[in-house]
Structures are given as structure tokens and as C-alpha cells.
Amino acid sequence: MAAPLTATAINCSLSSRGRKSSTDAMLAVLAEHFAAHDVSVADPIRIAAHSIKWGVKSDEGEGDDWPRIREQILAADILIFGTPIWMGQASSVAKLVMERMDAFLSETDDKGRMPSYSKVAVAAIVGNEDGAHNVASQIFQALNDVGWTIPAVAACYWVGEAMGSVDFKDLDHRPRKVNxxxxxVAANAAHLARLLKEAPYPG
Incomplete structure (x- = not known):
């Protein structure tokens, strides 16, 4: 039997509260499939609901919630990075998270490994406009720069009709290709995370 793994999901929606977003819905799709591979996915962290300061350090001082969220992210084997598409790009909240992870570059161990080394990252992307591939490229390049490992087929996305009124969370049926x-995504990420947990990067 495969060793159990854990995943932290983050939701980079612009909304800090309210009903479940389409990003939540896509994160739930991935959590369902991760469960089939003995990966426990914690409840998504709605980033905008926390007080996270702008900056590029792991702790920006009093009132900064990022250190606690950073700890939750790094405690897991897999990061599920969820973001909506805005103006063809990842949300500003997603960019805030990526900028805060820039601190990893100077937080290496004695073998030159960042705290994200040997951990896997995938993406959940939704929007009512084109841009999913552009968003994936933004996220994966940034995450790889700060030490995350990106598996094959690492992004699950849905893009609705441009300027349409139907959101992913409102669909009557889940699209076959999304499923x-x-x-x-879940199978590849779980497989790679297990390999890296058993044999971490040597540095």
C-alpha cells in the first residue's frame, strides 16, 4: 500500500469571504482525485481572508499572517495552487503569494536546498476568459524558481465563454476533460511526491 501523503491547497481568489468560489470548486475536484491516491488535502486556505503583507521576506513583521500560512504550506508534501484568471493573468493575490516565496532563495540549508525542495506543486485554474496557459506558465516558472518540483500534466483548468455569465461552480455537469x-494531475503529483519523499534531492 502506498504511503500516505498530505497536500495544502491555497485559494488565491480576490474575494476574502462569502460563498464558495469557482476556484474552490476546482480545488475540490483535485482533492477528490488526490484522495484516491492516499493524499489527504486540508481545507483550502483563502489567502485574501488573511492579513498578508506585501514583501519578499518570510516574515514582514507584526500583523503578518504569512509565516503561519508558509508553515502550513511547507508542512505538506504537495502544494495545490488555486487561482482565478483576471485580465488573462494570475490574480494579484496569487502574485503576492509567489513574491512572498521569493524568500526561499536565501533560506537554503547547508546543501543549498530551499525549504520547498523535494516538494511538488500543481495548479487549479478557472476563469471566464482565455489565459489558462499563460497563468500556468506564470505560476510554474515562479514556483520552480523557488524550489518546487512540477510534475508532468500539472495544471487542471476550466475556461468559460469570454465575458460569459456561467462560472465553473455553476455548471450542471463536470466537463469530462476536466475530470x-x-x-x-493527482496521479502524477502523488507518484512524484512519494519518490521525492523517499529520495529527496541531494543538493
Missing amino acids: ETAKM
């Missing part, structure tokens, strides 16, 4: 992609 198939989520299944592959």
Missing part, C-alpha cells in the same frame, strides 16, 4: 485531467 480526466484532474485524475492525471
Whole structure:
């Protein structure tokens, strides 16, 4: 039997509160498929609901909630990075998270490994406009720069009609391709995370 793994999901929606967002809905799709691979996914962290200061350090001082969220992210084997598409790009909240992770570059161990080394990251992306590939490229390049490992088929996304009124969370039926992609994302990420947990990067 495969060793159990853990995943932290973050929701980089612009909204700090209210009903479940489409990003939550896509994160739930991935959590469902991760469960089939003995990966326990904690409740998503709604980033905008916390007081996270702008900056590029792991702790920006009094009132900064990032150190606690950073700890939750790094305690897991897998990061599920969820973001909506705004103006064809990852949300400003997503960019805030990526900028805060820039601190990893100077937080290496005695073998030159950042705290995210040997941990896997995947993405959950939703929007009512084109841009999913652009958002994935932004996220994955940034995350790889700060030490995360990106598996094959690492992004699950849904893009609705441009300027349309139907959101992913409002769909009557889950699209077949979304389900198939989520299944592959979960399988590949779990497989890679287990390999890296047993044999971390040597540095």
C-alpha cells in the first residue's frame, strides 16, 4: 500500500469571504482525485481572508499572517495552487503569494536546498476568459524558481465563454476533460511526491 501523503491547497481568489468560489470548486475536484491516491488535502486556505503583507521576506513583521500560512504550506508534501484568471493573468493575490516565496532563495540549508525542495506543486485554474496557459506558465516558472518540483500534466483548468455569465461552480455537469485531467494531475503529483519523499534531492 502506498504511503500516505498530505497536500495544502491555497485559494488565491480576490474575494476574502462569502460563498464558495469557482476556484474552490476546482480545488475540490483535485482533492477528490488526490484522495484516491492516499493524499489527504486540508481545507483550502483563502489567502485574501488573511492579513498578508506585501514583501519578499518570510516574515514582514507584526500583523503578518504569512509565516503561519508558509508553515502550513511547507508542512505538506504537495502544494495545490488555486487561482482565478483576471485580465488573462494570475490574480494579484496569487502574485503576492509567489513574491512572498521569493524568500526561499536565501533560506537554503547547508546543501543549498530551499525549504520547498523535494516538494511538488500543481495548479487549479478557472476563469471566464482565455489565459489558462499563460497563468500556468506564470505560476510554474515562479514556483520552480523557488524550489518546487512540477510534475508532468500539472495544471487542471476550466475556461468559460469570454465575458460569459456561467462560472465553473455553476455548471450542471463536470466537463469530462476536466475530470480526466484532474485524475492525471493527482496521479502524477502523488507518484512524484512519494519518490521525492523517499529520495529527496541531494543538493
